[in-house]
């Protein structure tokens with residue numbers, strides 16, 4: 001079994017560069033299916049397991065997908081297959097994002113229904129309501145959801161919740177629909193803006209991305225385009241927390257302050273020094289961290305994808321902090337693992353109460369989801385002794401070379417394949 005072994009106590013310093021955003025590249029690759037002419041060139045792609053998975057989904061759908069370093073070239077000019085089977089959707093829920101493009105291009109899409117996952121039940125009802133409003137017939141049968149429409153028509157769609165995935169799927173369906181679509185109470189995340197920019201460069205007409213209302217005028221045809229993915233704000237935020245917890249001084253290159261305003265505000269409240277520099281954000285950790293309360297919200301609120309990393313930091317802060325998770329109903333599985341590292345955390349419904357500071361202690365812990373994996377490693381940076389983090393498949397979905405990047409900043413960290421090697425490395429480091 002693979003593990004990351006980290007020995008706490010090192011202050012991080014230096015410069016780290018963030019990759020392109022995983023959560024921007026997945027919808028952009030799904031949108032490349034809309035181009036019936038020309039190839040799309042997508043740059044600054046983080047080469048993660050999720051990116052391979054969406055690449056496999058596209059190949060299965062009869063698109064050409066080529067990886068050249070951090071660039072992906074997609075050729076979707078042939079007729080497409082319309083079915084995404086469970087083997088892909090099970091690996092990665094974001095596979096459902098091909099549905100809007102397939103429906104718009106082929107008039108039909110059949111995608112395995114994603115199950116629940118470690119952070120909640122995650123239904124796709126809002127995606128489907130949007131397709132139905134545009135005239136699609138939707139049915140759920142034998143574990144698949146199937147949508148079909150001879151021709152999608154533009155519609156006014158109000159989302160009960162500003163779902164990121166529903167906004168993206170509806171945008172992709174609407175760009176080739178007949179007439180105007182208005183999506184109200186839509187998601188405002190930077191990844192929505194990135195998708196809109198890509199769609200517009202393919203020939204679509206999308207306005208208002210980044211606000212609560214998106215307007216789309218359908219076009220006849222879309223073309224391959226050249227697009228560079230935005231920097232990953234969650235990877236950036238993760239390194240900001242890693243710098244803060246170790247009392248370090250790290251420049252996070254490529255981090256965009258406007259994408260991280262809520263994270264910056266909370267870190268500053270905790271007495272972390274944040275300096276916006278020309279090439280990124282510098283984070284200087286204090287000797288003592290102050291407790292703060294956090295409530296996760298849709299953007300520009302505090303991102304749920306930073307909740308577990310902040311939990312690691314709040315465990316080390318002086319005083320009582322309360323985290324309230326409003327986006328996912330069950331995103332606290334990591335709290336149990338933090339307890340094993342000697343932290344005082346109580347879960348009360350949708351909130352957790354953290355009494356700090358605790359001196360974290362190294363332990364063997366298991367990642368329960370992608371961000372929990374990063375959070376446990378961050379906790380290990382501050383813990384006494386060795387922390388061993390298992391279930392790294394979660395980490396690999398969203399972080400490229402995480403341990404190597406941390407090591408380049410001075411962390412004492414190894415990734416090992418089996419117990420024998422682990423013993424050797426532990427001895428080398430002690």
Ligand SMILES: CC(=O)N[C@H]1[C@@H](OP(=O)(O)OP(=O)(O)OC[C@H]2O[C@@H](n3ccc(=O)[nH]c3=O)[C@H](O)[C@@H]2O)O[C@H](CO)[C@@H](O)[C@@H]1O
Nearest residue numbers: 023094122123124125126127163164165166304305327328
């Ligand atoms: C690949 C990707 O970009 N993933 C991100 C995306 O996930 P994703 O797009 O799945 O997240 P959503 O914004 O759709 O989900 C937010 C909430 O809405 C609920 N919901 C969503 C759709 C729906 O049809 N019905 C419904 O009830 C979900 O169960 C959840 O409670 O946004 C989340 C919220 O910022 C992030 O944590 C994920 O990292």
Ligand SMILES: C=C(OP(=O)(O)O)C(=O)O
Nearest residue numbers: 023093094305370371398
């Ligand atoms: C929850 C996440 O991703 P996904 O929606 O792909 O599960 C995440 O990026 O933290």
